[in-house]
Structure formats: structure tokens, C-alpha cells
Amino acid sequence: MSTAKTPPPERRPESRPHELLDAALRVFAERGYRNTRIDDVAEAAGVTKGAIYHYFATKEELLLRAIESYHDRAFGAIDEILRDAAGPVSARIRLMMRKAFGPTDPTGQRMTLALILQGVRHDVPLAHRQWLRGGPIKGWLLLESLIEEGKSTGEFRADVDAEVAARVMIAGLITQFVWQPIASEIPELSIDVDRLIDSSVEFLLHGLMPAVVVAPILPGRN
Amino acid sequence: MSTAKTPPPERRPESRPHELLDAALRVFAERGYRNTRIDDVAEAAGVTKGAIYHYFATKEELLLRAIESYHDRAFGAIDEILRDAAGPVSARIRLMMRKAFGPTDPTGQRMTLALILQGVRHDVPLAHRQWLRGGPIKGWLLLESLIEEGKSTGEFRADVDAEVAARVMIAGLITQFVWQPIASEIPELSIDVDRLIDSSVEFLLHGLMPAVVVAPILPGRN
């Protein structure tokens, strides 16, 4: 009997953890956290359940570590861009928003974490809070500080509520991106993502501008 | 033997369905859809599992009917307010937004449906899509049409992207409200809800205004 059994498992203890985290993000984003079995993640990574439980004590820890790993990369890129960016605040806001909502993913799609984490609020509250702190909140605090800077330099109007504006814009964009993957089933949902970003930023900046930019001298009937 | 068993169950076939739907909304909002057992809903309504399965074939149908019932009431109120509202578009936008994000709930808190439905995208996709269509999408289409009306009358500037603005504002406010119930555990999250609504609306309207709102030339009384 030619025992052509399964070939012996490949051992790569260095790269395995990151492979597992990436696979987890992909599968979680596709099927959702709770609907994903550990075996699904294992299969996507080309291993079995044992391998995952060898590196991560529990399903929740797998998610926690995935969030951590993802946030490090995403905000690393934003911080880097903003570090050596000068010029008017509006320009830096454009930079930041484009970087934040661009395709930063290991999965190819945008806002993978948001897609996963918005759903698990009651299932894994710890992970959900960690995501909120490290993602959306961090994001709008950054935007808020930029707006405040613009207010203090006079580039923006002084009576704008920077916190609310930052909150709503960040949350709105995140949610719109989270809804995009199901646009194929709900036509009214679909929109060009670049237009979504650009128009949002322009709308935001316009809302921040002082009211009296142009003085209309000759009122021919408009 | 004084058989002081459980008193015989009260039978009220008229009111029972609505009682069950309300209880379901409350408990779903608290613990999430998947973490809620049918027995939890039953207990909250003062009945047992049998009663629920007598009126609803499945847990998903219970959710579907709850969505339907809720949307009817919520949008009924909005439509009514807008029906006999005249005046400038900005005033009507204020009316609509306040009505939409005010406490319209049977549960007392705002955005109960959003709180529940944002989480069940992968669990009950049918319910999720029904909510999107009947809630957020309907909401931003309404807002978008108001903005377009304002553009056509010259009240708003003509080069604003009405669709994107409506989308982001609605989605942003919804999400902010969804996050509010956990603000007790994440201090940075908490904000006064009235300020959230008011500042958002003012920010929106300012972003819609033509750049030349104030004509500081000849103050002939207009």
C-alpha cells in the first residue's frame, strides 16, 4: 500500500504568526468574527487548528493581536506622512484623510478592521474598545487637533465646533466604507470611493472656511 | 397539598405581538442579537419561549418584524413633520435632523435599530439590508433631496456634492450615536448629544452655504 498520506507539515516558526494574523483578518472580514470558525482561519492559512492554538491562547486573543498589528502599520504610515508635511493646515488635512482612507490593507480592501470590529461590540467588547481607542478615536483626535491649529492661525473660522466636525466626518467616512462591500447587492449604496474621499474633504474644508471669503461687489442678479 | 404552582398564563393575543417586538428590541440592543437567547426575550416580555415561537417562526423573523415596526413609526414622524413644514430649506433640514436623531425609541435610547443592526451584517444579512434600505439610505436620500432643492433655489452653493455630504453626515451621526452607550467605559467617547446634533447641523449648513453669505458692503436693511 503506497501510503501517500499528507506530506509532513512545514515548520516556519518565524513567519507563521504573521501569516495567521493576516489570514484571520481576511477571513474575519469576509465572514465576520463569530461566523468564522478557527478551522476556517486555519484552512485559509494552510494549517490546522492546532497550529493556531499553538500561537494564540484563544480566538479573542487572535483578534486582539490582529488589531494591534494592523493599527501599528496603518497609523505608522499616517504619522510618517504628517511628520514631514508643512504648509497650510488644509493641505495637511487632505494628506491625512487620503492616507487614512486609502487602501492600507493587507487584505486589499479598505477599512478591514472597521468592517470586522463594528460587528463585535457585544461579542468581544475588549477588542471593540481597543479598536475604538486605537482607530476611530485616535483618528478624530488627530483631525480635531489639525482643525484647532487652523482656527488658531485664522485659516479656519473660529466658531466651528472642531470636535463634532472631526467626529462626524471620521465616523461617517468609516461607516460609508464599511458599507461599500455590500454595494453589489444594494445599488443605492454604491459610490466611487475616490469621489467619496475627495468630496468629503472638500466639503469639510468648505465648512471650516470663514464665511466671508469673497466680497461681492456688484450684485448683478445671480 | 396546596398546589401553589405558577399562576395560569395570561392570554392577550391582541397586544402580545407588539409586546414581544418591543421586548426583543430592548434586549437585542442591550446584549446584541446573537448573544440574546430567545429565552431572554421571553423573560423580558414575561412569557416563555413557546409564546414567541407561537407568533414568530424564527429568531430572524422576530428581528425582521421588529425592524419593520420600528421604521414605520420613526419615518412616519419625520414625514409628518416635513409634510406641513414650509420656509427655507435650511430650516427644514434642521427640523428633519432633530427629529431623526432625537429620542424616537420605544427603548428610550436613540438609534436602537442602528445599534442592533450594525452588528449583524454577517449573521442575518437579510435583516441588515432591510435596515440599510429603510433606515440610513432612506435618510440620506431625503437629506440629499433637501440639499438639491436648496441648490436649485440658490440657498446653497451649486458646486457642493449633495450625495456625499448627505451620506457622510447621516452615517457619521448614526455611528456617533451608536457609540454613545459605551461612553461610560471610554471617556474620550462621551459628548453631549444635543451639542452633537446642533453642531453637526450648523456645520453641515455652513458647508452648504455659498462662500459669499455675508455681503458686508452696503447695509441697506434687507
Added chain:
DNA sequence: ACGCTAACATACTTGCGAGTATGTAGCCGG
């Protein structure tokens, strides 16, 4: 006053999936 069905309650089944226990082969130090 009797029987039938509606309106529930109670007891049971069942599948699914996280976690665990156990097995096994490669690799590293001595």
C-alpha cells in the same frame, strides 16, 4: 355543557464550534 382550537408552557433534541488532549515528526544541543 361540550368539544375544538388558540394561546401559551414545558421538556427534549440536535448541531455546531471553541477549547483540549493526545499524537508525531523535525530539529537542536551535547
Added chain:
DNA sequence: CCGGCTACATACTCGCAAGTATGTTAGCGT
């Protein structure tokens, strides 16, 4: 070249909750 640990694979347990089957009482028509 040989023990033992590491890096996995495989087989099993076990609890939970949706759904089902079955009971029980109320009320209504006749």
C-alpha cells in the same frame, strides 16, 4: 546519534442555544 523540546496535526469533549414536540388551560361557538 540520541534524547527532548518545538511545531504542528488529529481526535475528542462539552456546553450552549435554536428549534421541536408535546402538554395544558382558556375561551368561544353551538
